[in-house]
Amino acid sequence: MMSKRTSRLAAFTALPAALLTVAAVSSPAFAEDTPAYQIDLEQLNDTGSKGTALVSIRGDKLTVWIKSEGLVPGQPSAQHLHGSTDGHDFVCPDASADTNGDKILNNTEATVHYGDINIALTVSGDTDAATSGLAVDRMPVADQEGKITYKRTIPVSPDVVEKIKDLHIVQHGIDRNDNNKYDFEGAGKSELDPKLPQEATAPANCGVVKGAAVGSVPVGGIETGTGAEAGGISSGTVIGGTAAATMAAAGALLVARRRMTSGAATAKTGGAA
Ligand SMILES: [Cu+2]
Known part of the structure; x- marks a missing residue:
């Protein structure tokens, strides 16, 4: 017990102070043994964007x-x-992923490397890739310093529980002409929808889930100190209905591309004002 608590503390000590504050406020999530993985967000498209996620x-x-x-x-x-x-082992892209050589890594080029949307990290409502991929009215808004703080707990399918380490976080939105808005002067039209500025859809940063858990491991509901340690997600209690979930996810991804366009149209109203 002591060692688990100690290692958890050590892990959090390594995180930025600001994030620590967030974790402290929401300590119930970590009150039980829960696996936590760190993600370092690194810039794409020369945005200088960076961050830390858990x-x-x-x-x-x-x-x-x-x-x-x-x-x-x-x-x-x-x-x-x-x-x-x-x-499938997706990765965060680098500048060489700009295959059309226009000096902008657009979402289509980057998707080859970081994969399709799996979960939309909205601030409210559903998180389905198909219906919320670009529901920008439910996405976080950067403050006047361009910072975003986000926390949300959402139900996920068993395959996500099992393969969380295969997923990446990507935040979108760049400002090539530094005028603090998404417009067509900066980077032209989005390849996803010519009615949208490229600046609104191009990725700003990306980070992969690091392999080792920074927190201690057994998943909630499993009262054991053994067995679940390594991956933390090996219990049969969280695996079930995998086939159905996988099929639903596959369908969602197919629809996502189409929905991204209509969803993003909402953003234009807010973004161009
Ligand atoms: Cu994305």
Whole structure:
């Protein structure tokens, strides 16, 4: 017991002070043994954006904390867990992923590397990739310094519980012409929808889930100090209905591309004002 508590404390000591505060406020999520994984968000598209995130799983609930900066002040940033739970090893792209050579890493180019949207990290309502992928009216808005603080706990499917380490966090929205809004002068039209500025949909940062849990491990509901230690998610209690969930996810991804366009249209109203 002592050692678990000690290691958890040590892990959090390594996190930025600001994030620590968030974790402290929400300590109930960590009051029980819960695996938590750290994500370092690193810039894409020369945004200078960076941040730290934590993801933890307790039963079928995923909690995501994000503390980031370098987003466009006053603008909504679409943010997602990207990647797949079928074992495909997606990664965060670098500048070489700009295959059309226009000096902008757009979402389509980046998706080759970080995968499709798996979960939309909205601030409220559903988190389905298909219906909320670009529901920018429900995405966090960066403050006047371009910072975003986010925390949400959401139910997830068993395959996400099992494969959380295969997913990445991506925040979108860049400002090429530094005028604190998404507009067409900065980077032209989005490849997703010509009615949208590229600045609204291009990725600003990306981070992968690091392999080792920073917190201690057994998932809530499993009263044991053994067996569940390594992955923390090996219990049969959280696995079930996998086939159905996988099929639903596959369907969602197919629809996501189409919905992204209509969803993002909402952003234009707010963003161009
Ligand atoms: Cu995304």
